[in-house]
Amino acid sequence: MARHCQLTGKKANNAFSISHSHRRTKRLQEANLQEKRVWWPQGKRWVKLRLSTKAIKTLQTKGLEAMAKEAGLNLNKF
DSSP states (O other): OOSSOTTTOOOOEEEEEEOTTOOEEEEEEOOOEEEEEEEETTTTEEEEEEEEHHHHHHHHHHOHHHHHHHHTOOGGGO
16 A cells, blocks of 8 residues: 555655754655544445544544545545
8 A cells, every 4th residue: 555645645755864964865754644444424334544644633624525525535445
């Protein structure tokens, strides 16, 4: 499974790790992803998704159905 949020599409960012002597080495800033079971009221069941913490917070305000529609996600597959 790819390391990206299934609802927002958030993924890793290229960045530099900077040492005390200011040497730069490339590294990845990974998204904070969590495996989350979310209740889907329309389907009357739990859906297991890999979400970023930002998406979990947004999910509480917008709702699962609205966010899945924005992402073009079919919840029946999960």
